[in-house]
Amino acid sequence: MEEKLLEIKNLRVRFVTERATADALNGVNLTIRKGESLGLVGESGAGKTTTALASLKLLPRGGQMLDGEIYFKGKDVMRMSKRELLDMRGHRISMIFQNPLTSLNPVFTVGEQIGMVLRQHKGLNKKQADEEAMRLLETVGIAGYRLNDYPNQFSGGMRQRVGIAAGIACNPELLIADEPTTALDVTIQAQILELMKRLQKEYSTSLLMITHNLGIISELCEKVAVMYAGRIIEYGTVREVFSDPRHPYTRGLLGALPKLEGDRDRLTAIPGTVANAQHLPEGCRFHPRCEHCTEECKKQQPEMVQVKEEHFVECFRGGKFDG
Amino acid sequence: MYFRYILRRLGQTVIVLFFISILAFALIRIAPGNPARMMLPDTATEEQVHAKEMEMGLDKPLYIQYIKYIGGVLRGDLGTSASYQTSVGSIIADRFPATLLLTAATILVSLLISIPIGIIAGIRQGSMVDFLAMLFALIGQSMSTVWLAVMMIYIFSVKLNLLPALGMGGIKYLILPAITLGYPLAAQVTRMGRSGMIDVLREDYITATLAKGIPESRVYTKYAFKNALIPIVTVVGLQVGYFLGGAVVVETIFSWSGVGQLANQAVGNRDYALVQSLLLVIAAGFALVNLIVDLINAKIDPRITLE
């Protein structure tokens, strides 16, 4: 087994707002090892982004960490000194955001936005940072002379490339990509995915890919973790999970997806609606929507069980359903 | 890009000035009574009135009258003041430096005070500092210039005898009028700085900057600050309108012999030629300030020139 890079233990996060209290994360356990690429998949509100932001100790206003531990290379993130924290952010772990239109500051040049990371973490001066930023732009397929252009002069796809360039600037050990292609068109998404595949090879960075798109996971990742209502409910290699999904939710998700090949059977929609973080059900959070629900499911939170060597599922029945 | 924007903005300013001149022109003509008589002292004889009518071309169509008027304005001929019996242009030119000194000094000082207060209040949203800053701003917004001016004199001149109440002179004379004039502006800027900062700090790109490991202090002072400056600059442009109006009251009360005091005197003396020209000059000054404000904003925010 490779060294553990990021380890999240029993993470619980609550958002308290005027309107309501929402339990975004309810005991997340997740480990990413060196060189691994892990896909974190789930529908909106499942807690994917919150998990990522919590790992960087960047929870938005109103977010409280109720419980749990986060370790980066064995160090407790919550107890890091200010310097260690700054060194982790952007240098050891970097993050690419979902919406390239809002995640770049419109009043600074792209050169500045890539350069700021280099100046902060690599101690480069302005000129060196510019040169390096230019090289990074070219790596992601943008002509270097556009260094002094502003984000608004780029299309969405190119802005996301800028985001990626800033993300890989310090050759981080872990790259967190939060739905990096969701806001983009299919052909542009393909460009970004190909770019990320190439960078994965060149930089040997570990990857945490957050997405709701199962196709992207199956292209980019080796491992996958499925999230529902603030918990990881299934975890394993992509091959295992996608070919033999065990959790009723994962099964539902795969069945609900219209396909590009094969027959066009009626989609199997998951009954009910996505669990509301403000009023989470007791016991297994999926039980109101599960067709295999038993009395036990309604009362108790199931534990993660191993079903195969690299396949875990959080279900009392271990994903064994007859008929 | 920026150059083209300057040109476009200059063009717009010229159009605005054109409309203002029409308004100033129309003002004399919509007023009840004979426009020519209005431009002259009350003592004017029938012959003088008749001569003035000819000079203004009142027997000709309106557009010819306007062309005559605007031609005069462009040549620097604003007419003759009825009460001062000299050219309006020279009277205004005499008074102008005093107003420039007062307004420039006031704007500068109130910005230097209010921008930091607003920004800090925005960063510390919900704290005591924020509450006090908001209170400062709301009271400032609600201070009638008239009342504030008289109160300033009452407290600092009459009661405490610290500062001179009336007239012009050294910096001592500047303090009371400047505070009176500057407080409402500072109040608005404080509010805008606060809400601007709050909005900016909610943006994704700020989270992204923090995720890059940039220290919070630098994120606030360098990155978020520039974004927050945009609404601040805009509000300064808008507030200068109220500000110039306030100058009339403040200059009158503090006997500051600037353009504002002149305007009040002109109204009192029924010196319509002077009123008309003052309207034109003050509005032109306002247009100029707005031009400068927009050019500054375009320098801060590249989106303005790119679109």
Place this chain on the structure above:
Amino acid sequence: MAEKMENKSRKPLLEVRHLKKYFTIPRKGQLHAVDDVSFQVYPGETLGLVGESGCGKSTVGNVIMKLHKRTEGEMYLEGRDVFASDADKDAFCRKVQIIFLDPYSSLNPRKTIKDILSEPLLVQKIVKKGPELDKFLEELCETVGLSQDLLNHYPHELDGGMRQVVGIARALSLNPSFIVCDEPVSALDVSVQAKIINLLMDLQKERNLSYLFISHDLSVVRHISNRIAVMYLGQIVEMADTDMIFQNAMHPYTIALMSAVPKVSVDKKVNRIVLAGDVPSPMNPKPGCRFAPRCWMACPECSNKTPELTEMEPGHFVSCMYARESRERAKTAATVSVEKMMESQ
């Protein structure tokens, strides 16, 4: 699911001929959002309109709904000219309706669900306020599976899927025969999306509805459509029966688009054609094939000659001069290099 239709023998419900919509952008020129688009939709059929953002697919829907004025072109509903000066506008409203992309902005936040659903009935004076209206709404709710308790709620109290059901109910309230579905599931999560797709397909069967299903999602379009039209920069580049287009795509853009979609498969091998650059804007387009600048099999000729939409096999229209070679050449087409990416800027 989608049985093949014998289109030839039937009359189209809606026919669009040479539709053009240009927007004049000050200081920049003409934006050719829709540039000569023609198609027919038959009773009970779904025509999928697929393409990337800016290709004009939503504009087509908006022009059909008369939310935009057409620049040129004709449109016939049941053989009658819709744009004719004596056309019955109310009759058109009752026959043709639309479901919108965003279930949040499509429902007025200040109105209750009941207000929202009764508005079309009251505007069209189909029923008056009172018990008659209540009965009407009751039936409507039943049709789409909406709990009647929700009638007195406000939109913000409903989740995205439920709101979209309200949007569908509103479109159905006038009992139309043709519905433009403008990306109705794009803003929804997968599990909810499936529910809405199933609902749309069930309603179609029950009421013999025709859909123009606009979407950027190939797999959704494939699932729901009988026929598919692929749009690029304001034009239809390929149109055919769903199975035909998925098995035998001929336009190089369609081929690239299909290969671009990440597939859920255990097999990691992807033979993908990556298009360089971004979708250009349809501002003052140059003559020649619009796809040529990004095309992986473009020849110099392509930028001079404008290809026509031609029938390559029965019911399969393609607008490419090299359509017959495209599949063969796709097998050897390489992924674009970084250098080419930069050139294309």
Place this chain on the structure above:
Amino acid sequence: MERKLIFKRMVKSKFFMTGFLVAVFVVIISILSPLLANFDPTANALVDRLKSPGIAGHILGTDQLGRDIFSRLLMGSRYSLLIALVVVSLAAVIGTFLGLVSGYFGGRTDTLIMRISEIFLSIPQLILAIAIMAMLGTSVFNLVMVLVITSWTQYCKLARNNVLVQKNMDFVHASQVMGAGNMHIMLTQIFPNITTPLLITISQQFGMIIMVEASLSFLGLGIQQPTPSWGNMIADGRTYLTTAPWMVIAPGVALMITVLAFNFLGDGLRDVFDPKRT
């Protein structure tokens, strides 16, 4: 937004509650002023001139003509509030209507209305008001007209900006495709969605108009003597600042409290209805 939440925020907002309660108080006082005033506000009594507060039943003293300041203050409040009410109502109706039309129809109508409002916005409000009042002469009618002319642009701009956002919302499109008329859409679909920002602006403009009216009256261009107004009372008192400061302090405090109340109210409303607040 949820009604419950709005109510909760209203009660919790210090600014809103203070503003609301004080504003209601001021309005009630001014309505009841004929009953509360213990002297004729315009009657001269030179024997009683410049009496300090509390003497001979003059709660707030008398002015240079021996008129009772408390009574004048109350009557002045009627003028200030009534003028502000009329001006704000007229300007809000005219401005909002023009803004709605301008934003909804766009094109030439929009250009025309926007050009006109730009001219008015390009001249400082008080300066324009002074110029017009000087030309037309002083009367309450002229005063109201001038204040409307110089303030309708606020509502016009606000309504137009909001309409531009609203009219591209799909619920407006939905009304259009079901054959609803433009008036129906403007009034029943769009207007209800702009009432909140309108309410905030109205409440802030209320304070603003009271201040502008005071400034004009102070300069002798607003309410004319002997009719009392807070502005001309301050103007009167200015010369007696050293001997009879109450002449200025009483109307000044009244003015400040009233304006402050409406600004608090407006600001509180903004806070209460802030959609971005979590």
